[in-house]
Amino acid sequence: MLALGQDEIAKYPFLADAGQYLKDKGFTLEQFGSDPDLKQLVDKAFERIRVAANGKIYKSDLIGDQVSKEAALPREVFSFLLAIVLLKLSGMHTLIKRFALAEARRAEKYLEKDLANISDESKKELAIRIIDDLFSIQVEKLDDYFVITVSDYLKHSINFHEREWKLINRHVENGQVFLTPHETVRLIRKELGTYINSKIINAKTPTMIPGFEDSVNKLVSLSKKFITFTVTTGEYPPCIKHAIEELEKGENLPHSGRFMLGAFLLSKGQSVEQIAPLFKNAPDYNERVTLYQLNHLAGTSGSGTQYICPSCEKLKTQDLCFAIPECDNIINPLQFGKKRK
Amino acid sequence: MQEADIKFLEDSFKKYYFEHFDLIRVPERTFEREFGYQKFNSGMTRHISIKDDKELHLLFMQNIPSDVYCSNAYYSFPNLPMNEKDWKEADLIFDIDAKDLNLSCRENHTVSICNECKQVSKISEHCLKCNSTKIEKKSLPCKNCIDSSKTEVSKLSEILIDDLAIDQENIHVYFSGNEGFHVYVHGSQFQQIGSRERSELADYIMFNGIIPETFGMKKFKPNRSSFPDFNEKGWRGRFSKQVFSSKSKRSKIISELLVNGYSSFQKTLDNVSENIGVKIDPNVTMDIHRIFRLPGSINSKSGLTKILCKNLTKFDPYSEASFLSDESVEVFANCPIEFSLKNKKFGPFINEKVTVPTFAAVYMVCKKLATIA
Numbered sequence: 001m002l003a004l005g006q007d008e009i010a011k012y013p014f015l016a017d018a019g020q021y022l023k024d025k026g027f028t029l030e031q032f033g034s035d036p037d038l039k040q041l042v043d044k045a046f047e048r049i050r051v052a053a054n055g056k057i058y059k060s061d062l063i064g065d066q067v068s069k070e071a072a073l074p075r076e077v078f079s080f081l082l083a084i085v086l087l088k089l090s091g092m093h094t095l096i097k098r099f100a101l102a103e104a105r106r107a108e109k110y111l112e113k114d115l116a117n118i119s120d121e122s123k124k125e126l127a128i129r130i131i132d133d134l135f136s137i138q139v140e141k142l143d144d145y146f147v148i149t150v151s152d153y154l155k156h157s158i159n160f161h162e163r164e165w166k167l168i169n170r171h172v173e174n175g176q177v178f179l180t181p182h183e184t185v186r187l188i189r190k191e192l193g194t195y196i197n198s199k200i201i202n203a204k205t206p207t208m209i210p211g212f213e214d215s216v217n218k219l220v221s222l223s224k225k226f227i228t229f230t231v232t233t234g235e236y237p238p239c240i241k242h243a244i245e246e247l248e249k250g251e252n253l254p255h256s257g258r259f260m261l262g263a264f265l266l267s268k269g270q271s272v273e274q275i276a277p278l279f280k281n282a283p284d285y286n287e288r289v290t291l292y293q294l295n296h297l298a299g300t301s302g303s304g305t306q307y308i309c310p311s312c313e314k315l316k317t318q319d320l321c322f323a324i325p326e327c328d329n330i331i332n333p334l335q336f337g338k339k340r341k
Numbered sequence: 342m343q344e345a346d347i348k349f350l351e352d353s354f355k356k357y358y359f360e361h362f363d364l365i366r367v368p369e370r371t372f373e374r375e376f377g378y379q380k381f382n383s384g385m386t387r388h389i390s391i392k393d394d395k396e397l398h399l400l401f402m403q404n405i406p407s408d409v410y411c412s413n414a415y416y417s418f419p420n421l422p423m424n425e426k427d428w429k430e431a432d433l434i435f436d437i438d439a440k441d442l443n444l445s446c447r448e449n450h451t452v453s454i455c456n457e458c459k460q461v462s463k464i465s466e467h468c469l470k471c472n473s474t475k476i477e478k479k480s481l482p483c484k485n486c487i488d489s490s491k492t493e494v495s496k497l498s499e500i501l502i503d504d505l506a507i508d509q510e511n512i513h514v515y516f517s518g519n520e521g522f523h524v525y526v527h528g529s530q531f532q533q534i535g536s537r538e539r540s541e542l543a544d545y546i547m548f549n550g551i552i553p554e555t556f557g558m559k560k561f562k563p564n565r566s567s568f569p570d571f572n573e574k575g576w577r578g579r580f581s582k583q584v585f586s587s588k589s590k591r592s593k594i595i596s597e598l599l600v601n602g603y604s605s606f607q608k609t610l611d612n613v614s615e616n617i618g619v620k621i622d623p624n625v626t627m628d629i630h631r632i633f634r635l636p637g638s639i640n641s642k643s644g645l646t647k648i649l650c651k652n653l654t655k656f657d658p659y660s661e662a663s664f665l666s667d668e669s670v671e672v673f674a675n676c677p678i679e680f681s682l683k684n685k686k687f688g689p690f691i692n693e694k695v696t697v698p699t700f701a702a703v704y705m706v707c708k709k710l711a712t713i714a
Binding site: 149150152154155157158163164166167168170171172173174175176250255256270283284285302303304307311313314316317318328 | 422423424456474475476477503504505506507530531533534537538540541542543544545547548549550551552554555574575576577623624714
């Protein structure tokens with residue numbers, strides 16, 4: 001683990017060993033529930049979660065105000081650690097996820113600042129080391145850019161759906177991708193969120209601490225706000241419609257198209273027997289082969305793996321995507337027509 | 342396919358396999374590969390592991406397969422079912438096929454064979470005799486098909502070497518045995534990436550999913566300074582060379598592009614993509630569990646062998662990949678297209694009984710344009 005200074009722990013509190021930190025500072029969790037001065041920090045921790053739950057980034061005391069920095073630093077770390085305790089006590093996974101993501105975005109800001117820091121080499125070094133330690137990405141500085149290998153880039157960029165993150169829209173040279181500090185850090189946001197999330201999930205849940213009950217109850221009712229219902233229109237997405245039309249016309253739909261159609265309809269609850277007749281007009285139709293392949297897709301034969309419909313991105317590559325405006329914001333044909341209420 | 346035809350193909354293939362063990366070698370790290378094969382008129386047998394050349398040759402002699410395959414992936418347990426194999430890594434593979442290149446020559450040497458009445462007609466979407474739509478298209482690729490495929494291979498190699506830092510000696514180009522080329526990349530930084538990552542890499546190589554901003558064209562207040570320079574590396578450089586054609590025209594063409602605006606630029610990109618994007622089959626590249634035709638084996642779509650191209654420019658598949666015997670055979674041929682093999686011309690044959698060397702007979706029988714007399 002990295003050796004961190006006070007300043008760094010405040011910026012990247014998820015890197016600290018929580019129990020050790022409290023011990024080093026000479027506090028126990030119980031004191032935070034009983035001591036009126038310390039109890040303020042529990043409220044601060046609740047606030048930190050509330051802000052995160054609403055999709056915002058918690059505003060740090062660290063920014064700007066240099067004078068109070070000495071006092072602000074430990075408060076900053078305590079509020080993070082207490083937030084985790086509150087989250088664990090509430091047991092609300094939706095809040096943990098939101099909190100982890102917001103904390104990742106907060107840390108992202110500091111990482112970006114540290115990477116771009118030209119006056120303090122050590123800050124830049126630390127940011128590079130955090131990225132390497134946590135995500136095994138070796139970042140190198142090259143002129144004004146940060147470069148990483150194409151393979152490392154791809155491992156992370158495939159989680160983005162915006163076109164500017166596609167490799168084709170990147171500066172690629174000599175097996176490396178050139179990134180700004182902002183892009184470098186943005187690339188690992190999701191993993192940073194996952195990292196923080198798993199740290200929280202894996203932390204031990206303490207027994208209820210007197211004085212924490214109110215905040216915990218408030219969290220439980222807060223999480224109810226985020227329960228969602230979805231409704232579907234039941235209409236097929238254009239890629240599926242297109243595939244069905246092609247087959248009806250007796251056109252030779254490529255194997256990838258047949259895979260998509262079969263997997264899609266199976267996920268929608270249709271049976272192999274219901275789907276098979278769709279392929280009747282295919283130029284190379286063979287009932288035995290069709291049933292075999294559909295059963296394979298459904299997982300009722302072969303390895304038992306149930307195949308899922310390919311993502312929109314994959315279908316684009318395969319020339320099977322015929323997107324319409326209603327397709328905006330979906331990443332898999334199965335999501336088409338679903339609305340949150 | 343009829344019994345007599347199958348017997349003929351099996352005999353011819355067997356003779357080749359027996360005489361050319363030197364060409365059929367197990368790939369490196371044999372233990373970690375999955376092998377598979379097909380027999381004529383039968384399904385695929387896969388999840389096979391093989392120890393060495395000897396065991397591979399035995400598989401050939403015992404089964405007389407129509408096609409043999411080997412994984413580009415490496416597994417701990419290649420003979421177990423897919424989800425128990427324990428996938429370790431996979432070589433990068435690319436498939437370039439003349440049929441995907443939209444070549445104008447295609448219609449001159451492609452025929453439609455009706456699956457119901459077996460009628461052979463010039464390319465058509467339905468049978469000219471019985472009107473059935475169950476049509477199988479067969480092409481006898483010409484020199485232009487092969488040359489155009491070679492151009493795609495060269496474009497691919499350039500991107501692999503310049504953009505992706507792959508050593509030339511780790512790129513191996515094979516004639517697929519039918520209408521194109523298979524390219525393997527060994528030991529690169531991409532060995533361990535998964536299917537989604539490979540799909541992105543395929544898009545990169547194909548010039549898919551590009552946005553105008555990448556080449557300096559912004560939606561609002563575009564300015565000249567962000568357009569690529571003529572000598573830039575990567576896609577920006579290739580784009581410049583294609584669109585500006587010379588350094589001196591760069592400035593004038595940028596002015597035109599700016600006047601025409603953002604959406605027109607998107608169209609320019611689509612047009613350019615047709616020329617500079619490499620036409621690989623993305624499904625092959627993104628498949629990390631594929632079993633890919635084994636070098637040295639015969640492709641049953643043609644009777645030609647998948648072989649390494651040591652000198653791509655000079656390579657001529659119709660003289661270098663045909664290894665079957667010269668022994669004469671009598672066939673009923675309905676092959677309306679002329680073709681040439683081992684520097685001899687054959688056809689066109691219209692519903693006639695002809696005597697041809699085995700290699701030419703196999704070629705036509707594989708293409709379903711002849712049967713044994």
